[in-house]
Amino acid sequence: MKRYFFVSLSILVLTLSAACHKDHEASSAEITFIEPSLNDTIANAAELHVEGTISADGEMHSYTLKISNAANDSVYFTKSSSQHAESYAFHEHWVNNLTDTTLVKVTVEVELNHEGAKTSKTVNVVCLP
Amino acid sequence: MRYFIIVCALLGVLHSSACDVCGGVSSNSSIGLFAATRFHMLGIQGGYRSFNTYLHEIRHSREQIFSTDIRFRFQLHRRIQLSGLLPYQFAVQQTDFGSNKIYGLGDLSLMSNFIVLNNRDTSGLTRNFLSFAIGVKTASGKNTIHSNPLKNIYPGTGSWDLLLLSNYTHQFNSKWGWQSEASVSVKGKDSYGYSFGNSYQLTSQAVLNLPVSSYRLISAFGFNGEYHEAAELDAEIPIIPNLNRGYVWAARAAVNLMGTNWLLSAYLQQPFLQNFNEGLTKQGLSAGISFNYLINK
Numbered sequence: 001m002k003r004y005f006f007v008s009l010s011i012l013v014l015t016l017s018a019a020c021h022k023d024h025e026a027s028s029a030e031i032t033f034i035e036p037s038l039n040d041t042i043a044n045a046a047e048l049h050v051e052g053t054i055s056a057d058g059e060m061h062s063y064t065l066k067i068s069n070a071a072n073d074s075v076y077f078t079k080s081s082s083q084h085a086e087s088y089a090f091h092e093h094w095v096n097n098l099t100d101t102t103l104v105k106v107t108v109e110v111e112l113n114h115e116g117a118k119t120s121k122t123v124n125v126v127c128l129p
Numbered sequence: 130m131r132y133f134i135i136v137c138a139l140l141g142v143l144h145s146s147a148c149d150v151c152g153g154v155s156s157n158s159s160i161g162l163f164a165a166t167r168f169h170m171l172g173i174q175g176g177y178r179s180f181n182t183y184l185h186e187i188r189h190s191r192e193q194i195f196s197t198d199i200r201f202r203f204q205l206h207r208r209i210q211l212s213g214l215l216p217y218q219f220a221v222q223q224t225d226f227g228s229n230k231i232y233g234l235g236d237l238s239l240m241s242n243f244i245v246l247n248n249r250d251t252s253g254l255t256r257n258f259l260s261f262a263i264g265v266k267t268a269s270g271k272n273t274i275h276s277n278p279l280k281n282i283y284p285g286t287g288s289w290d291l292l293l294l295s296n297y298t299h300q301f302n303s304k305w306g307w308q309s310e311a312s313v314s315v316k317g318k319d320s321y322g323y324s325f326g327n328s329y330q331l332t333s334q335a336v337l338n339l340p341v342s343s344y345r346l347i348s349a350f351g352f353n354g355e356y357h358e359a360a361e362l363d364a365e366i367p368i369i370p371n372l373n374r375g376y377v378w379a380a381r382a383a384v385n386l387m388g389t390n391w392l393l394s395a396y397l398q399q400p401f402l403q404n405f406n407e408g409l410t411k412q413g414l415s416a417g418i419s420f421n422y423l424i425n426k
Contacts (some may be wrong), residue, residue: 034185051184053184053187054183079223079226079227081226082228083225087187088187088225089183089184089185089187089188089189090225091184091189092226111317
């Protein structure tokens, strides 16, 4: 009985190890913004359209899309994904509701692997009141 | 009994989905293999459809649609059948950032089927069967405005649609038959002036009818083809060209077990050639299982 238990446990551990795909983890990724473009101007009540792709040389662990104030890092919008994939396509909208002219940064940050390696890309836009 | 076997040559699956292009496509209404039978029918069907939506050739979302349909067919006259279907749908769209769920009652459909040809040989075997149907899909289900990005997974379209259908069956012998069905769905506009494009469907399948103990096992293998025209908006603001336009060809297999007053059916459908929304949407596996109670007229 004990032998079966250890055999089963070994199979479980091996399966879980394989599931991690550690040997396919990404070491680098390319983040491409299709929108917005650098220094785009967003009118009040207009939508900031964020769209792009992330491609890596292996399986990535997660990514975060954040829209924040470039001066003080106040966060207006953030979404995170913990899906493991070799590529992502993002497409989100945020409505400009700011009351002052503000330099806003759109940041995509990717967690590449178990070691916590990260890469990111930022595009700044101007939001009008 | 023989008559009973013969009329089972066509599987009567009335399937329809209120959502015309749910992250891809759904079929027009169908009368299916049981058009030639003379039962009144009352049934329930569980269905599953799946779609993937792509952005820059990367999967952006996955849509899964689960439905439960209540259906009936009433034999008004030996040449006239009245059928109806009321769906309830639960749809989930999964993206990298989470999921959206939309559920509710779909659009009620009603259809009249007129049998124009029902040739039998001396043994009572139906050799040729031809019927034409006309129906309407109501705007009774839960729906939303076209600017809602989840519109395609709502259970209702918000429009009244006209359904036209023809069904032909040829029985080669007591075991083998062939069934074909062609249909058109002429789409109306919703209250915002939006209309899904008209859709056309062709199904053709070989049917094998075998005795199993005291039951009948009716299997069908064939294909299903669909073409959907682009959606239109009756307003000054244009919508994306070719929105929801496209075609799909799918392999289809069905199996049905029939008792004296019941019918248990299941089907699988897998696309092998398709192009929707200029490649942005791909339909995946569809499946369904149904139970019908048969009432002798």
